[in-house]
Amino acid sequence: MIPILDLTKQYEQIQAEVEKTVLEVLKSGQYICGKHNKALQEEFAQFCGCKRAVALNSGTDALHLALRALNIGAGDEVITTAFTFVATTEAIGIVGATPIFADIDSNTFNLDWREIESKITPRTKAIIPVHLYGQPANMPKIMEIAKKHNLYVIEDCCQAIGAEINGQKVGTFGDIGCFSFFPTKNLGAFGDGGMVTTNSDALADRILSLRNHGSAVRYYHDEIGVNSRLDEVQAAILRVKFPYINEWNAKRKENAYRYNDLLKDVKDVVCPRELEGTKCIYHQYTIEVPNRDAVQKYLQEHGVGAMLYYPVPLHLQKVHKNLGGKLGDLPVTEEKTTRVMSLPMFPEITEEQQRTVVNTLVEALEACKAGV
Numbered sequence: 001m002i003p004i005l006d007l008t009k010q011y012e013q014i015q016a017e018v019e020k021t022v023l024e025v026l027k028s029g030q031y032i033c034g035k036h037n038k039a040l041q042e043e044f045a046q047f048c049g050c051k052r053a054v055a056l057n058s059g060t061d062a063l064h065l066a067l068r069a070l071n072i073g074a075g076d077e078v079i080t081t082a083f084t085f086v087a088t089t090e091a092i093g094i095v096g097a098t099p100i101f102a103d104i105d106s107n108t109f110n111l112d113w114r115e116i117e118s119k120i121t122p123r124t125k126a127i128i129p130v131h132l133y134g135q136p137a138n139m140p141k142i143m144e145i146a147k148k149h150n151l152y153v154i155e156d157c158c159q160a161i162g163a164e165i166n167g168q169k170v171g172t173f174g175d176i177g178c179f180s181f182f183p184t185k186n187l188g189a190f191g192d193g194g195m196v197t198t199n200s201d202a203l204a205d206r207i208l209s210l211r212n213h214g215s216a217v218r219y220y221h222d223e224i225g226v227n228s229r230l231d232e233v234q235a236a237i238l239r240v241k242f243p244y245i246n247e248w249n250a251k252r253k254e255n256a257y258r259y260n261d262l263l264k265d266v267k268d269v270v271c272p273r274e275l276e277g278t279k280c281i282y283h284q285y286t287i288e289v290p291n292r293d294a295v296q297k298y299l300q301e302h303g304v305g306a307m308l309y310y311p312v313p314l315h316l317q318k319v320h321k322n323l324g325g326k327l328g329d330l331p332v333t334e335e336k337t338t339r340v341m342s343l344p345m346f347p348e349i350t351e352e353q354q355r356t357v358v359n360t361l362v363e364a365l366e367a368c369k370a371g372v
Contacts, residue, residue, distance in 0.1 A: 001304075002305060002344050002349075005345070007188070007346075009347075010248075010348065013244075014240055014241060017240050021236045021237070021239070021240050022233055022237065025236045030232055032229055032232060033229055036235040037232055039235075044195055045197065047245075048169045048172055051199040051200070052198050052203075053195055053197045054196050055194070055195050056228045058193065058194045059182065060087040060090060060194070061194055061211070062194040063091035063154065064094050065211060065228065066178055066207070067091055067126070068210055069206040069207050072095055073095045076123055077097065077098050077123045078099055078124075079099075079102055079111075079116055079120070079128070080128040082330055082333050083130075086314060100119050107275075108275060110131065110135060110138070127146055128156055131155065131159060131163055131170050133272070136170050136280070153175055154174055155170055157171045158185070159185065160281060161187050162186065162246065162249045162281045171197040172197060178196055179195040179197070186283055187238065187248075188241075192234075193230050193238065194228075210226065211226065211227075211229055212225060212229060213226070251348075252345060253280070256285050256345070259357075268289060269287050269361070271287055272286055272287070283345075284342040285342060287343060288339040291365075294364075298367055299357075299360055304344065306343055306361075307342045313337050315330060
């Protein structure tokens with residue numbers, strides 16, 4: 001079996017350092033908000049090129065607390081994409097706001113900036129673009145619209161650490177950037193974890209308070225907050241892994257370009273496309289194919305761990321039934337969610353494994369075309 005992701009190979013590379021560092025944390029007796037937590041925040045802000053970063057216990061909480069920090073709540077609307085993981089709109093719902101869905105760009109699968117203005121109403125307070133699969137959304141255009149209409153922008157960078165537009169890291173264009181350290185991410189913890197980035201001290205300080213029960217000073221509580229502190233063990237593990245992120249992202253890009261080359265003559269496959277001036281970090285290598293469900297089933301049955309992210313767009317999910325979304329509302333989104341499929345992608349995948357994936361994919365396409 002060639003899995004969609006193999007984390008054991010990565011662990012072999014860093015095992016000794018991780019185990020040494022974790023044991024040091026265990027012996028220290030400092031398990032919450034210790035030196036590793038503080039250092040990780042500083043290192044992350046420096047890496048992204050922003051003023052502040054605040055560590056949290058998940059990417060979902062990053063989105064949730066970003067909305068809270070911007071005072072977005074009941075009666076407000078937030079424009080976003082329906083082609084994303086549910087956490088994006090879950091966070092909107094948690095604060096009592098309403099997600100308003102705009103269609104996606106057919107080339108990148110990200111929020112189409114040309115669809116945003118028609119969705120703006122007097123209740124619109126923010127836009128949440130998602131940098132899906134590690135491909136940056138068109139932030140220059142989105143920021144132009146946001147400034148024109150005086151809207152906040154929260155970047156969902158949960159799949160895109162290190163992605164860039166014209167040399168600028170994602171997570172630094174909008175008011176707040178939100179990142180996830182879920183184990184499958186390009187920079188993953190050994191459990192849940194998240195981070196927000198911002199150039200505003202006021203927003204960073206508000207999120208610091210919100211993550212700690214609404215308290216800036218111990219036992220003095222200014223508002224209802226949550227418990228969203230990143231634990232010290234996870235912070236320490238992330239600091240061990242962080243120096244490798246550029247290397248791992250570069251290997252993913254190298255592997256993506258090899259897939260591109262191997263698939264260039266397979267006419268039924270549409271490979272990922274990068275916008276000019278962008279740096280995609282290939283959290284997933286996602287292609288478009290006809291007969292997608294049958295092709296994916298064939299691959300799975302023949303040892304290739306192809307995955308479907310995300311087969312049902314959010315405007316058609318039960319969780320958002322109250323919004324009245326229906327088939328035909330977002331034609332590009334609806335088409336792409338029946339065609340896209342992600343192939344195995346991780347820094348350590350071998351050329352031999354990639355050739356096996358492609359050969360099996362060609363077999364799958366032929367078998368499905370023949371009705372086998």
